[in-house]
Amino acid sequence: MIVAGVFLSLSRATISAPTSVKASAKLAWLDRxxxxxxxxxxxxxxExxxxxxxxxxxxxxxxxAKDGLEEQQIVRDVTDADCGNDMIDALPRVMALRGTPLDKVILRDVDLRACRFAGARGLDKLTLDGRIEFPRAPYTGRLxxxxxxxxxxxxxPGLGRPARGAGCSTS
Incomplete structure (x- = not known):
């Protein structure tokens, strides 16, 4: 399934067959x-x-990634998602994983700079692969x-919120 638009909402959906979703969207709600x-x-x-x-x-x-897609299609996807052209190469940004069993989650090529892990289960079993962005400590620079x-x-106070481009990649 390929989706392009402002919102992808599969909250409370039940998926009972192996599924692959490709989407270009501003927001992706997968809660519950x-x-x-x-x-x-x-x-x-x-996000x-x-x-x-x-x-x-x-x-x-x-x-x-934009593999196999024409540049015009990417620009249309970005426009449909109400994003600026500066996001063409941007990683998707995971915002929250609260209450999710992370032993079954594999994150690959995503931005975790603003991700809230509080309440997530099995953090020690989370699989990270590819390019992962984390925030840096304000003074030491550690991830x-x-x-x-x-x-x-x-x-x-005054340190602010992690912004796109303010983190560090693991690769």
Missing amino acids: ITTTKEVEFRLRHA ISLCDANLGDDLYLMGW MIADEYFWRCRKS
Whole structure:
């Protein structure tokens, strides 16, 4: 399935067959999704929420590069998603994983700079692959997760929120 538009909403959806979704969207809501088979989401430009998911098999969240697409199609996708052309090469941005069993989640080529992990289950079993963006500690430059970044901002006001381009890649 290929989708292009402003919103991709599969919140509360049940997927019971192996599925692959390619989407170019500004927002992707996958909250409370239920899967019984392997599901793959290849996303471009999206800010993604995957909270309280019920996963029976692996769920892949991956960046969707412009491989095999004409430049005009990419520009149309960006326009449809109400994004600026500066996002053509941007990684999809995972915003929240609260309540999701991360032992079944594989993240590949995504931006985690603003991702909130609080309440996620099995963080130690989360699989990260490819290019992953994390925020940096304000003074040391070490990688961290957004929850720590926001905690430190509360301790030291004025540090701000991780913005696109302000993090560091793992590759």
